[in-house]
Amino acid sequence: MDKKTNHSFAYALVKGLRFILEQIQVLKQNISAARIRSLEPLVQGSAGLKYLQEAFTTLYGHHSEATRKLPQTVQWLTSVHQTVEQQRSDFMATLAAFINSQPSTHTLGLPSVTSLRTGGRLGLAKELPTTSDGLALPGRTGETTHVIQWNSIETLVRLGLLQLASKPDAVNEETTPETLKLNIGRLQKVQNDFQQIIVIATSLLLVRQTLTAKGVRATELDSVLCDANKQLNEILSNPTVTVHHIGHLLSQLCMLSGEKDESNQELMTRILIRSLSAGDVVFVKVSTALLSGFRAILLSGKGFEGRSLADLALKRIGASALIDQLLAATDALDVMAVVTCQVHGPWYSCIASEM
Structure with missing residues (x-):
């Protein structure tokens, strides 16, 4: 009986100590979170920017030495600089195609055909915003181009960030x-x-x-x-998925009622x-x-x-349904671009002056 009592007491003691230790860990986490929240205004403000610049200077030297101390950055920006004119040409071609696809009345700043038919008031055409290359953009009223x-x-x-993000091989330290x-990690x-x-766009194109x-x-x-878009997103959320799994799904999506061609999956x-x-x-x-x-x-x-230009690009491959995924994927690149330009602007400027 004494042994049972001692065992029960020891069990209760261990359980109590475990509970106390767990509560201590929770308390530590709460304290750490509170400290981080108190530092948040500093990190997000000019102090955070200054800290990052000072830390980068400690690692790689003053920005005046950028071309010598940042060989990978120099190589990266140089390779991007060589493609700028081609990128600009492609972008302007897409923009011109979008403008040409718009109704002429809208491009001229006139009300829609429906408005005219229903007796809408005909106001003066407003001057349309233009791009840096002089093309008039049929944007929405009051929206800045x-x-x-x-x-x-x-x-x-x-x-440059787009160049890195579109590489088939994962980026690494080298x-x-x-x-x-x-x-x-964010780039990966x-x-x-x-x-x-x-993969989704290609699969949808094949199904279509x-x-x-x-x-x-x-x-x-x-x-x-x-339905195919939803199923493809679901199956690709599994890190172990293979191209054969996707092929099987596509064969099912393309199989009409009554078809029983087993070779369709392999095809x-x-x-x-x-x-x-x-x-x-x-x-x-x-x-x-x-x-x-x-x-x-x-x-x-x-x-x-x-959004309009992106949608036009996706329509070329019948993938307009992917516009939201495209927007979400671009968010991370946008944040990285803003932050790195603020932090490393002096280093970038020094490198650019040598190109």
């Missing part, structure tokens, strides 16, 4: 510019998002082409593609693998359209202009 300074450091950095090493996340969007060839009507096709898998191979016509078409969409949002913002 984002003017892109193609020679600015910010534009160069944004294009390949990442010194100014972005703290963002390696955007890379994953970009690759996932490519297959069902169209089978004579599926447009109304039914839209419903299938909407769709082979087509998908080929379409996701670098250099393939489908891959080039999809990746080019997605890059155009990313660039539009990164440079023009998430307002009417950026």
